[in-house]
Amino acid sequence: MRTVFCCSLLLAAFAAHAAPAPWYYWRGKVPGARVCAQVPPGPGWVRDSAAYDGAGCQRRPKVYVIPMR
Template sequence: MPFAPRLSCALVLLAPLLLQAAPAPWYYWRSLVDGQRVCAQTSPGPGWERDSAAHEGAGCQPRRKVLIVPMR
């Protein structure tokens, strides 16, 4: 099979995965040892539990609302 058809077939199969990509949400994590809280996208490791709902903004900041002002 020539290279071009294989490449186009691979792109067609991978396109849905690339289109669904999104940044991971941020969470506050609480230490089970001393109660310290940290903000991270994934668990810092064993001994930590998720302590908040998902934040869409980076670093556990709420997403900023964008105000669109129509111009005439």
């Protein structure tokens, strides 16, 4: 019973630190072909930007949480 409890606490700790995958602009072989996605759209596409944390390759403002006593 204790092992199950410890495993569930460990699983909850990992889930609390989960984050969505970053978004990137990808450039294709065709001139001017550029798409925003989390993973490469297929063969022949190369990453063309730094990571974005918002969907659609938009920057989200950082949110800081100040703990209250």
